[in-house]
Amino acid sequence: MKVIRKFDPWKSELCTCPEKYSFNPYTGCAHQCLYCYATYIPRFYHLREKKNLFRDFERDLKDLPENSLISMSNSSDPYPPVERERKVTRKCLEILRDYDVRLLVVTKSDIVVRDADILSEMRCAVSITITGLDLLEPNAPPTEKRIEAIKNLKDFGIPVILRFDPIVPGLNESRMDIIEKCMPDHVVTSTLKLKPDSLARVSSVLPEIKTIYQRGEKVGRYTYLKREKRYEMLKRVEKYCRDLGISCAFCREGFEFDAKSCDGSHLIK
Numbered sequence: 001m002k003v004i005r006k007f008d009p010w011k012s013e014l015c016t017c018p019e020k021y022s023f024n025p026y027t028g029c030a031h032q033c034l035y036c037y038a039t040y041i042p043r044f045y046h047l048r049e050k051k052n053l054f055r056d057f058e059r060d061l062k063d064l065p066e067n068s069l070i071s072m073s074n075s076s077d078p079y080p081p082v083e084r085e086r087k088v089t090r091k092c093l094e095i096l097r098d099y100d101v102r103l104l105v106v107t108k109s110d111i112v113v114r115d116a117d118i119l120s121e122m123r124c125a126v127s128i129t130i131t132g133l134d135l136l137e138p139n140a141p142p143t144e145k146r147i148e149a150i151k152n153l154k155d156f157g158i159p160v161i162l163r164f165d166p167i168v169p170g171l172n173e174s175r176m177d178i179i180e181k182c183m184p185d186h187v188v189t190s191t192l193k194l195k196p197d198s199l200a201r202v203s204s205v206l207p208e209i210k211t212i213y214q215r216g217e218k219v220g221r222y223t224y225l226k227r228e229k230r231y232e233m234l235k236r237v238e239k240y241c242r243d244l245g246i247s248c249a250f251c252r253e254g255f256e257f258d259a260k261s262c263d264g265s266h267l268i269k
């Protein structure tokens with residue numbers, strides 16, 4: 001079975017991602033974010049290692065066109081807590097550095113800093129999600145550790161993207177101080193989008209979210225906030241970034257932005 005696949009942006013017509021491939025070193029995710037979009041995958045919160053991963057990874061890498069962009073990971077986190085001992089992702093990086101590819105690491109974990117020695121030798125950028133919503137991300141490293149991770153990666157000269165995503169109405173709209181604390185090279189942001197299962201999980205800790213999203217709008221299989229409300233929230237983040245001299249883009253929102261890419265892959269040399 002292939003382990004590197006064409007990125008399928010959940011069939012969203014609003015996706016503005018450049019063409020890229022998706023690679024998940026692990027199956028499932030230990031972070032258990034209540035708003036997670038990937039829980040359509042069976043037993044998603046049960047983290048598993050893949051059989052024959054390194055063999056299959058090398059086989060798929062050999063088939064990729066030169067200069068391909070690989071996003072690691074889109075539907076799991078490549079740095080779950082077990083990665084400290086297992087070093088599955090680190091071994092994948094050791095394999096990857098011999099290939100002519102570009103790498104976008106997407107994580108919520110500060111464990112990524114451990115691999116800065118390899119990442120700084122590669123054509124790569126690291127995207128770290130920080131929302132300030134530790135309540136909704138029970139098993140992910142706390143906000144302060146992630147801010148520290150961004151600073152550490154920058155010290156290694158690695159381009160860093162902050163995913164300020166999702167923004168939850170009334171909860172972290174005002175947490176833009178996170179951007180200033182990190183001073184990343186790029187920010188990508190988006191508002192909370194809910195499916196019935198994630199709505200049930202999020203409303204178990206934030207009951208008011210049900211009423212707010214009842215007034216929302218359907219986009220594909222998701223419920224979004226009303227377009228005017230989203231526009232107002234996103235433009236506020238964009239302005240905050242502009243004032244700091246940082247580029248800003250939106251993820252699957254249907255609004256234009258000035259940045260050269262939404263995911264920050266333009267930072268990869």
Ligand code: SF4
Pocket residue numbers: 029030031032033035036037038074075076077108
């Ligand atoms: S880190 Fe990402 S993939 Fe993992 S549970 Fe959270 S939202 Fe889902």
